[in-house]
Amino acid sequence: MSPVSATYWGISGYIIFWVFFVVAAGLFVQRTWFLFRLIRLGKPENRFDHMGQRINNMVREVVTQRCSLKSVTRKDLAGFGHAFLFWGFSLFFLSYIIFIGLAGGFGLASIILGGTFERVFSSILDIAGLFVTIAIVWAAIRRYIVRPARLQMSAEAGIIMGMVFGLMLLHFLGDGFGLASAGVTTSWPPISGAIARLLSGSSISNLTLKHVYYSLWWLHYFLILSFAVYVPRSKHMHILASIFNEIFIPLGQKVVIEPIPVEEQENFGISKIQDFTWKDLLDLYSCAVCGRCHASCPAQLTGKTLSPREVIHNLKEHLLEAGSALLTPQPVTAKDGQPKEMLGGVVTEPEIWACTTCGACQEVCPVGIEHVRKIIGFRRNLTMSQSKMPESAQLMLRNMQSRGNPWAGVQSMRLRGDWTSGLDLKILADGDTTDTLFWVGCTGALVERNVKATLAMAKVFKAAGVDFAVLGDAETCCGDPARRAGYDFQFQVMAEQNIEMFKSHGIKQIITSCPHCLNTIKNEYPQYGGEFKVVHYTEFIADLIKQDKIKLSNELNSTLTFHDPCYLGRYNHIYQEPRGILQSIPNAKLTEMERSKSSSFCCGGGGGLMWIEEQPGTTKISHMRLEDALKTGADTVVTACPYCLQMFEESIEHKGIQSKLKALDLVEIVEAAMKQS
Amino acid sequence: MHTIICVKQVLDPEIPPAKFKIDPETKKVIPPAGVPPVISVFDERAVEAACRLKDKNKGKITIISMGSAKAADVVRHTLSMGADDGIVLTDDAFENLDSFGTAYVLSKAIKKIGAFDLVLCGRQAADWGAGQVGSILGEMLGIPIITLACNIEVTGQALKIRRIVRDGFEVLEAPMPSLITVSSEIGLPRLPGGMGLMMARRKVIPTWKAVDIGAEAAMLDKANSHTEVTGLSVPTRKSECEMITGVTLVEAAGNLAARIIKLV
Numbered sequence: 001m002s003p004v005s006a007t008y009w010g011i012s013g014y015i016i017f018w019v020f021f022v023v024a025a026g027l028f029v030q031r032t033w034f035l036f037r038l039i040r041l042g043k044p045e046n047r048f049d050h051m052g053q054r055i056n057n058m059v060r061e062v063v064t065q066r067c068s069l070k071s072v073t074r075k076d077l078a079g080f081g082h083a084f085l086f087w088g089f090s091l092f093f094l095s096y097i098i099f100i101g102l103a104g105g106f107g108l109a110s111i112i113l114g115g116t117f118e119r120v121f122s123s124i125l126d127i128a129g130l131f132v133t134i135a136i137v138w139a140a141i142r143r144y145i146v147r148p149a150r151l152q153m154s155a156e157a158g159i160i161m162g163m164v165f166g167l168m169l170l171h172f173l174g175d176g177f178g179l180a181s182a183g184v185t186t187s188w189p190p191i192s193g194a195i196a197r198l199l200s201g202s203s204i205s206n207l208t209l210k211h212v213y214y215s216l217w218w219l220h221y222f223l224i225l226s227f228a229v230y231v232p233r234s235k236h237m238h239i240l241a242s243i244f245n246e247i248f249i250p251l252g253q254k255v256v257i258e259p260i261p262v263e264e265q266e267n268f269g270i271s272k273i274q275d276f277t278w279k280d281l282l283d284l285y286s287c288a289v290c291g292r293c294h295a296s297c298p299a300q301l302t303g304k305t306l307s308p309r310e311v312i313h314n315l316k317e318h319l320l321e322a323g324s325a326l327l328t329p330q331p332v333t334a335k336d337g338q339p340k341e342m343l344g345g346v347v348t349e350p351e352i353w354a355c356t357t358c359g360a361c362q363e364v365c366p367v368g369i370e371h372v373r374k375i376i377g378f379r380r381n382l383t384m385s386q387s388k389m390p391e392s393a394q395l396m397l398r399n400m401q402s403r404g405n406p407w408a409g410v411q412s413m414r415l416r417g418d419w420t421s422g423l424d425l426k427i428l429a430d431g432d433t434t435d436t437l438f439w440v441g442c443t444g445a446l447v448e449r450n451v452k453a454t455l456a457m458a459k460v461f462k463a464a465g466v467d468f469a470v471l472g473d474a475e476t477c478c479g480d481p482a483r484r485a486g487y488d489f490q491f492q493v494m495a496e497q498n499i500e501m502f503k504s505h506g507i508k509q510i511i512t513s514c515p516h517c518l519n520t521i522k523n524e525y526p527q528y529g530g531e532f533k534v535v536h537y538t539e540f541i542a543d544l545i546k547q548d549k550i551k552l553s554n555e556l557n558s559t560l561t562f563h564d565p566c567y568l569g570r571y572n573h574i575y576q577e578p579r580g581i582l583q584s585i586p587n588a589k590l591t592e593m594e595r596s597k598s599s600s601f602c603c604g605g606g607g608g609l610m611w612i613e614e615q616p617g618t619t620k621i622s623h624m625r626l627e628d629a630l631k632t633g634a635d636t637v638v639t640a641c642p643y644c645l646q647m648f649e650e651s652i653e654h655k656g657i658q659s660k661l662k663a664l665d666l667v668e669i670v671e672a673a674m675k676q677s
Numbered sequence: 678m679h680t681i682i683c684v685k686q687v688l689d690p691e692i693p694p695a696k697f698k699i700d701p702e703t704k705k706v707i708p709p710a711g712v713p714p715v716i717s718v719f720d721e722r723a724v725e726a727a728c729r730l731k732d733k734n735k736g737k738i739t740i741i742s743m744g745s746a747k748a749a750d751v752v753r754h755t756l757s758m759g760a761d762d763g764i765v766l767t768d769d770a771f772e773n774l775d776s777f778g779t780a781y782v783l784s785k786a787i788k789k790i791g792a793f794d795l796v797l798c799g800r801q802a803a804d805w806g807a808g809q810v811g812s813i814l815g816e817m818l819g820i821p822i823i824t825l826a827c828n829i830e831v832t833g834q835a836l837k838i839r840r841i842v843r844d845g846f847e848v849l850e851a852p853m854p855s856l857i858t859v860s861s862e863i864g865l866p867r868l869p870g871g872m873g874l875m876m877a878r879r880k881v882i883p884t885w886k887a888v889d890i891g892a893e894a895a896m897l898d899k900a901n902s903h904t905e906v907t908g909l910s911v912p913t914r915k916s917e918c919e920m921i922t923g924v925t926l927v928e929a930a931g932n933l934a935a936r937i938i939k940l941v
């Protein structure tokens with residue numbers, strides 16, 4: 001007999017069961033409806049394409065727990081804990097529907113209980129319960145005893161952990177008492193079976209056993225209902241929201257920066273809740289405050305005020321607070337009732353300008369939150385609607401506007417096209433056409449150190465017999481620094497001009513030396529109708545080696561470590577090509593930094609920060625990255641991005657260790673290793 | 678309030694000296710390839726001054742620029758900063774005019790535009806740096822001239838101008854219309870906002886020729902020019918380095934002081 005079919009103080013157990021169920025369900029729906037209405041405050045955005053693929057992605061991420069397992073490292077095993085918790089709890093969720101819902105509430109106990117099915121399922125549950133309990137205890141230790149920096153202590157986490165622990169305990173005890181009162185002594189299920197055997201062997205009367213069982217059963221039921229009511233009211237709403245978030249994550253590029261919508265007239269970018277799209281708001285609910293982003297953010301790790309975790313968390317709190325005022329039809333009149341300004345208050349300008357757009361936060365985020373486009377949205381509002389930005393940002397944007405490139409002053413010792421002198425290169429004049437363009441990029445064309453790499457590149461291509469052309473002094477900036485700084489109109493102007501120019505020269509393939517150019521031309525120009533085949537030089541050279549057009553036969557006698565540029569690796573998934581090239585050089589030993597490939601640590605120069613001064617912190621991002629390179633014991637740090645190269649050189653010089661470590665562009669190594677014929 | 682600003686497009690002052698070439702024969706500067714001209718920095722500050730006045734007092738800003746058809750880019754930049762209309766004055770006859778001729782062309786254009794309350798110019802052009810056009814133009818328009826302004830305010834029907842002088846500043850009052858030349862101390866020009874950029878892209882910038890403004894041929898004739906360029910050369914700059922030493926730091930400092938005293 002199930003505890004529901006009994007009568008309590010003259011009231012049928014069924015009535016008690018369903019009354020509480022309806023109340024809890026009502027509270028659950030009330031809250032989720034409120035959360036749903038808040039999301040609808042956001043702007044429309046189409047993330048409903050390829051729904052089949054999207055749902056498939058979600059299932060793959062969530063069911064397999066790849067979302068949390070992907071960030072497991074030797075030092076941080078928490079992902080395993082989450083996975084066990086998830087799988088275990090999913091089984092329990094199923095059991096609540098079957099044993100408590102169907103068997104209890106619907107009175108189907110006679111069909112479901114007492115057979116092999118129950119025994120097998122209960123046994124599985126027992127084992128799952130053990131895993132969940134271990135995971136919870138471990139989580140509690142990590143929060144209250146040995147807490148890693150990425151986690152914050154919070155009452156909410158304590159309540160949830162207590163609840164889950166309680167649910168497990170009640171499962172074991174409830175089943176134990178249930179079995180004992182029914183006189184079943186069995187070794188399967190193992191834990192509740194053992195409890196039952198213990199109880200049966202004791203002198204407790206059968207009636208007492210039964211009463212305790214009933215009490216535990218109801219307690220269990222009420223705890224489940226409380227859990228359902230509490231979850232959407234706590235940070236654990238991520239349990240619900242992240243499932244949807246995983247469905248609506250961007251399908252292609254992880255970091256997508258959308259163009260300014262044409263209908264936008266005065267308020268550009270993001271300054272208040274309604275400027276976000278619904279997906280941005282769903283992101284906020286999905287955050288589990290796990291802090292993985294916080295622990296990988298270069299700005300945070302070097303002591304800046306920016307923490308992606310805090311940005312997302314604070315925005316969520318703001319949404320819940322300010323959003324309810326927005327939902328009520330009458331406008332808030334009382335001055336002191338006004339919620340805090342979002343831009344400048346909830347998220348501050350120093351935080352916004354500290355971001356290098358490196359994408360590390362998005363890479364590790366287990367629930368697919370898009371941090372970078374929010375930060376760029378804020379920058380758009382600051383630069384285009386409010387004209388508020390650091391002076392260095394203004395100077396850079398000004399230069400882009402009047403000189404077509406972000407460099408100026410003493411920095412640009414050379415002018416565009418100058419580097420071509422003395423090389424017999426095809427320089428495109430009006431009306432000339434070419435299939436393959438070598439797009440040099442501003443830094444490679446203007447900054448002395450980077451010009452050396454550009455020269456090496458031209459020589460390598462020529463030696464390999466590549467038929468290519470350059471634009472010489474007709475080349476302008478690709479627009480990347482303007483877009484990352486939020487000054488999107490400038491980006492748009494440059495993108496349109498460049499697309500026009502590429503088309504006028506009949507260009508089909510573009511080789512870029514800078515990963516930032518690669519990213520903008522390849523992934524963002526299509527937004528303005530520019531579809532070209534764009535490859536990074538590392539891909540191109542790897543291909544030339546494969547075709548035997550380049551032979552790397554000179555010995556190098558050097559230990560190298562490769563620094564993955566953010567926009568090459570995380571943004572464009574080019575990890576293998578540069579390593580393949582380096583490994584094919586005789587006597588070159590390649591070692592890896594601890595943070596490499598998709599968890600590479602930014603050099604500090606992305607997101608416009610090559611020009612925008614770094615916010616105050618404990619150290620410079622580039623200096624911290626240099627330490628990573630030094631730890632490998634390599635004598636050369638190799639990179640494939642002009643910003644990274646400059647950043648490394650600057651920090652090597654700052655530390656005065658020029659004799660210990662060199663910074664080179666990969667192409668310079670290729671040139672040195674090529675057979676001189 | 679209607680403000681008219683005269684702006685000039687100049688060679689980018691940021692180009693490195695090695696790129697700066699002149700033709701001694703024709704006594705002209707050879708514009709280096711691949712370097713687009715920019716707005717003269719002082720004129721940009723005049724535009725900033727006008728935009729600040731507009732922010733406070735509303736009104737309209739008209740930009741005129743005499744130069745090649747390329748000057749449209751410079752004019753568009755000022756439109757994105759907040760100016761309302763722009764006109765480019767281009768004619769073969771306008772080429773290589775001296776300050777006097779330039780002021781004449783500008784005055785004719787301003788007269789064609791019609792009523793105005795204020796004319797602004799940069800304190801001087803960032804290329805030749807003569808600093809004369811503003812004053813001559815004021816003279817030709819027959820209105821008061823105030824030079825080197827670092828702050829302009831509207832007080833009722835008059836203008837209150839703070840003007841840079843050698844040992845500080847002086848505050849003047851002037852009626853409207855007046856001509857004011859603006860100095861760098863007015864502050865950094867703004868970066869155009871999104872709205873401004875969008876509006877500027879849509880605007881049509883008309884081109885006026887000599888006939889459109891009724892400029893007399895005699896006034897544009899080079900033979901009647903008030904100035905003659907007799908020679909043009911790039912100044913050579915030499916730097917020498919001399920190491921001053923001493924056995925002790927105190928001695929080295931003493932030697933350094935002695936050397937400096939000899940120099941001055």
Ligand code: SF4
Pocket residue numbers: 293296297298299300306307308354355356357358359360361362371372
């Ligand atoms: S993009 Fe990089 S710098 Fe910006 S918040 Fe994310 S991790 Fe931090």
Ligand code: SF4
Pocket residue numbers: 286287288289290291292293294308309312361364365366367368369
């Ligand atoms: S944004 Fe993502 S990575 Fe950062 S705390 Fe939230 S869930 Fe974790």
